[in-house]
Amino acid sequence: MAYMLSTTNFSKMSEFIYRKSGIFLEEQKHYEKLAKFIDARAEKLGAENFRKYFFKLRFEDKDGSEFQELMNGMTVNETYFFREKEQFEVLVGHILPELHKKLPKDKVLRILSAPSSTGEEPYSIILHIIEEGVIMEERDIEVVGIDIDSKVIEKAIAGKYSERSVHAIPKPMLKEWFVKKPMGHEISDDLKGTVDFKVTNIFDKAMLRKLGKFDVIFSRNMMIYFDDASRKEVAMSFYDMLDPGGYVLLGHAEYMSRIVSVFTARKIDTTLIYQK
Ligand SMILES: C[S@@+](CC[C@H](N)C(=O)[O-])C[C@H]1O[C@@H](n2cnc3c(N)ncnc32)[C@H](O)[C@@H]1O
The missing domain is CATH 3.40.50.150 (Vaccinia Virus protein VP39)
Structure with missing residues (x-):
């Protein structure tokens, strides 16, 4: 399956995510999750390629809602009561x-x-x-x-x-x-x-x-x-x-x-x- 996100653009996105949230994504482990997320969001926002999606995320996201979507999609939330009790x-x-x-x-x-x-x-x-x-x-x-x-x-x-x-x-x-x-x-x-x-x-x-x-x-x-x-x-x-x-x-x-x-x-x- 071909995703909108190329491996070169994976570096751009992961650098952006790292700068804003400290979350460090590795290509080998996280490429597919990020690529699927971007395909889904780009379709929703009517962005026909990665550049358009990335532009919206960086320069048109005045209220931070797209960045929030990105965080909600990329974080690992695993937890349970009395963990490491x-x-x-x-x-x-x-x-x-x-x-x-x-x-x-x-x-x-x-x-x-x-x-x-x-x-x-x-x-x-x-x-x-x-x-x-x-x-x-x-x-x-x-x-x-x-x-x-x-x-x-x-x-x-x-x-x-x-x-x-x-x-x-x-x-x-x-x-x-x-x-x-x-x-x-x-x-x-x-x-x-x-x-x-x-x-x-x-x-x-x-x-x-x-x-x-x-x-x-x-x-x-x-x-x-x-x-x-x-x-x-x-x-x-x-x-x-x-x-x-x-x-x-x-x-x-x-x-x-x-x-x-x-x-x-x-x-x-x-x-x-x-x-x-
Ligand atoms: C695996 S959970 C840990 C939950 C709980 N502390 C535990 O140990 O069970 C990690 C959480 O860190 C949050 N997180 C990641 N980066 C963060 C950031 N820059 N600021 C605040 N929370 C962040 C994620 O959204 C996720 O819910």
Whole structure:
């Protein structure tokens, strides 16, 4: 099957995507996905060749909606509840008690899930905090979830999940916090609205500033799609977004020591956490 996107133009597109989102596409792995996406979008927009589509994307996309389509089409959103759950246990067993003891009584404790994808990660944070039971009674806690993909943020706000997505949640907890529906599981009204979701590109410094400061940042399984320069930029943004003494948690395959040296690494059981 012949696609509109030639391999030379693949380089142009991937360079554009990299510059705007940090996502690093490799020809061997991603050519077909990108080529199919461009064929579909070009047909929809009435662009008869790649040059016309690329022109629309770069110069006529005043409201950013075509770039948003591109991001929604090219991101990998795989996630599920309680993924790498030791990190949530370290959060409620070590990090939150330490911060709760140290911080002024009236300070809101703020946690960021960047990226949140469809919401399973920030809701897993909330569920662990509720189960812990003590800190939330004594202190206000805010959880914010961000992602570049507007479709996943819409899904996160809707809070409807498949069987696969909830498979790792212990059954009693699933029964208590979700409503069984024919299509799967919907988060209960009590949980709805407990996470503040926003479409945000992690490279958009102005938007990051608007989110304010955080005490804990979860950033799992996003930087694996970036190259070293972008990882460094994101790690330094996290440093700026954290209050002193705040923590970053990365995915299992991601190591801060390979990115920047400004954080102090601590190991709790088998989990590495990084402190400002
Ligand atoms: C594999 S999911 C990870 C979700 C969750 N943190 C987890 O570990 O299960 C990766 C997410 O990163 C998001 N992403 C990729 N580039 C991004 C960027 N520049 N800014 C914000 N989110 C981004 C994608 O849209 C996708 O939803």
